[in-house]
Amino acid sequence: MRIKITSCLILMYVLLSNTAIAQDAVSKSLLVDIQNAQQRLNKLEENIANETRSLAEEIQKQQNQVLSLRQKVAVKRRVLDDQTLALSKIESRVNEWQRQENYQQNMLIDIAQRNGLSGEQLASMTTGLGDSQSYLTTLAIQQRNSLNLDWTEQRILLSNGQYQNAKVLQAGPVKWFLLPQSKQTGLLDSENKVQLNFNADISQQLLSLFETKRGLITFDPTLGNVVKKQQQQESPAQHLLRGGVWVIPIIGFGFFALMIGIAKSVQLYRLPKLQPMLAERIELLQASANASDQLSNLSKNLKGAQKQLVEITLDCSVGEKRDNRLLAFLLEYRQRLQSNLGAVAITASVAPLIGLLGTVSGMIETFKMMSLFGTGDPTIVSGGISKALITTELGLVVAIPALVIHALLNRFIRNHNTQLDATAIKLGKVSTQNPPANELQEQAA
Template sequence: MRLLFFALLFCFSANTAADSSVLSERVVNSKLALSKLQQTINEESLQYQTRLEQSLREVEALRAQAESIRRASDEKVISYEQLSERVRAWREQDNYQRMVVQSFFEQQNLALSAFKSKNGDLTLSPSMFEILKHELVNKISPNWQEKPVVNDKGEIIDFNVLNLGPLALAYNSELAQGGLLTRKINQTLPNIIPNIYTESQLEHLATFVDTGAGFITFDPTLGNAEKLLHKQDNVISHIQKGGVWALPILIFGLISLIATLVKGYQLLLMPKPSNDFIEKIKQIDVSSLEFNIHFKGAEKALIDIAVNNPVSEHRDDQLVAFLMQYRYRVENYLGVVATSAAIAPLLGLLGTVSGMINTFMMMNTFGTGDAATVSGGISEALVTTELGLIVAIPSLIMSALLNRKAKSLNTKLEANAIKLSKLDILSHE
C-alpha cells in the first residue's frame, strides 16, 4: 500500500511541474504581445496627432484666407463715409509718424534739410530710416566718444561723452572733471551741469569710465531737477517777486514787531497787582515809610492818594483819574499791533488783485501760450498774499497776548482801587 501511495504522489508532482512551466511560458508570451501592442498604439497615436496638427494648421490658413476674402469683399462695397474715415485715420497716422521722426532728429541734432521737400514738408525715405536705425543701435549699445563740451567755467574742452538714452555723461581724466550734460536751446555744444557731482561721485564716474562698471548719479526727472535747482530763490529775491506792494507790507510788519517788543518789555517790567492788597495795608503802619517797601508802581500811587486824602468823593475822583491814566499807559501802542494785523492781509489782497490784473493784461497782449509771460503777475499775486499772512498771523497772536496781559493788570488794579476807596486809612492808623 505504501508503495502504491508513493507512486501516485510522484505522478501528481510531475503533472504539476509540467503545468507550471506551461503557465510561465504563456505569461511571458502575453507580456511580449502586450508590449508590441502598446508600441503599435503609440506609433499610431503619434501619426494621428501629426495629422491633427497639420489639419489644424490647414484650417487656420483657410480661416485667414477666408477672412482676407471677406475683407476684400467688404471693401468692394465699403461706403464713401467709411472710406473717408479710413483715409483720415491713415493721414493722422502719417502725420504722427512724421512728427515723431522730426522730434527724434531734432533731439539728436541731426540735419533734416536733406529730407524736406521744396514746400518744407518732411519726406520719409529709406535713407532716413537707416539713420534712425544707426542712432537707435548706438543708443542700445552706447560707447564713450570724444566730443567738445563746455565745462562749468565756460571753456570748450574735449571730454569722453557717453549717451545713455536721454542721459549724457562726460568725463575728462586729465582734468578730473565730469558730470551730467545738458543742452540749452539754440546751443550746439552741451554743457556740464555745475555743482552736481561731488568728489566721491567723480571718483565713481572715473571708475565707470575705466572699468565700465560703477555707480553714477543721474537726474531721473530728465532736466526738471536742474530747473528746480536754478529756480531756488533766497528771501530777498522771493520778496522782490511781490512787486511794489511787498514794501508796505514789510513796513507794517516791522512796525508791528517794534511795537510788540517795546510793549511786551514794558508790560513785563510793570509790577503785578497784589491779590491781598487790603490785607497787606491793614498789617502795615502807613504813617511810616514801610509801605514803600511792600508796594511799588501803581499800588504805591493808590496808597499815596488814600493817605493824603480822607474818604470822600474827591479821593474817589483822584483814584479814578489815576486809573484812567494808568489804563492809557498800559494800553498805549497796543492798537499799532492790532492795526498791522488787520492792514497786512488787506495789502496782500490788494497786491493779489494788482497781480491778477497784470496777468490778464499780459494774457490779452501775448495770449496764453507762453507761461513765462504771465507768471510774473501770478507770482506778484501769490507772494503779496503770502507776505500779508506772514505779517498778520504773528501780529494777531501777539496783539491778543498783549491785550490779555494789559486787561489783567487793569482789572486787578481797578478791583484794588475800589476796595481802597472804602477804606479809611487814617482811622486805621
C-alpha cells in the same frame, strides 16, 4: 268705589302684559334679522376676498407684461438712437479720435527727439501714425544697439558759455561728458549743455570707465528735474524782491509792529507783581497799635500802581474826593499801558490790504503782458503772477503775528487793569482812623 279701582288695576295689568309680550316678539324678530344680515355680510366679504385675490393676480400679470414691454421699447429705442445718430455726435467722435492720434504722434515725436532722430525723420513722423510705425522699428534697433556703450566726440556747451569738444557717453536719455585735459566730468542735457559737474570721487570713477572700460557711473534718475529745482531756489531777499514795490510798506509796517510789540512786552514784563487782598491788609493794620507806622512801611514796600492807590487812600478820607482821585489815576494808568498798542492792531489790518493791492497790481501787469506777448510763453507773465502772490503772502505773514501779539498784550493789560480796578474799589471803602494831614490843614484853615 273699590270695584272700580280693582277693575282699573286689572285692566292696567292686562295692558302691561300684552305690551311685554309684544316687546318680546319684536326682540326675537330683530335678533333673527340681525343673524340673517350677519350671515349675508360674511358671504359678501368672502366673495369680495376671492374677487380681490383674482384681481391682484390679474394686476400682477398685467404689470409683468408692461415691464416686459418697457424693456423691449428701451431696446428698440437704443437701436433707433444708434441708427439715427446726429452728425454732430459723429463729428465729436471723429474729433476725439483725431486728438488721440495727435497725442500718440506727439508721444512718438518726443521719444524720437530723446533718441536723436534727424529733422527729416521727425517731419515724416508727423504725416500719420501709419508712417511712424517704420520709425518705431528704427528706434527699437537703435535702442538695442545703444546697449553697447561707446565714447563719441561731440561739441558741448560748458557752464561758462564756451563750446568745447569732449568725450560723450550716452545710455538712453542720459549723457555723460569727459574732458581728458582738465579731467572735468558731469552730466549733459538733451541739447548737450552741461547740466551738472561731478566732484573728484565721481570723476575718478568716470575716468576709470573711460580708460579701463570698468567703473561705476552716477546719473540723475529724474533726468535733470532735481537740478532745475535747485537752480530755482532763491534766498529770502530774492524772494522779497520779486514782490515789487509793495513789499517795502508791508515790511515797514511789520518792523514797526515788531518794535512796538517788543517795547510793550518789556514794559509789561517790568510791571511789579500785584499784591493780593491789599485793602484787607490795610484794615488789619489800622486795628493795630502803631497803625500809622505800619501803613507807612506797607506803602514803602509796594511798587507801581498799587503804591499810588495806597497813597491816595491814606491821603484822602472816604468820600467823593478819594473816589475821584482813584478814578483819575486808573484812567491815566490804563492810557499809559495801552499807548501805542493800537498801532499793532492797525498793522494787522493794513498789511493784508497792502498785499491785496499788490495782488491787483501784479494781475494788471500780468494782463498787460498777456495782451502784448500772448500766453504762449509762461515766463513772460510769471513776473506779474509772482508779484501778486508774494505780496499777498507777505501781507498775511505780517498780519497774523501782529494780530496774535496784539491779542496777547491786550489780554494781559485787560487782566492787569481789572485787578487794579477791583483793588481801587475796595480801597475806596477803607476808612482811616485819623484824618489825613492835608485834610486837617484844610479844616484848620
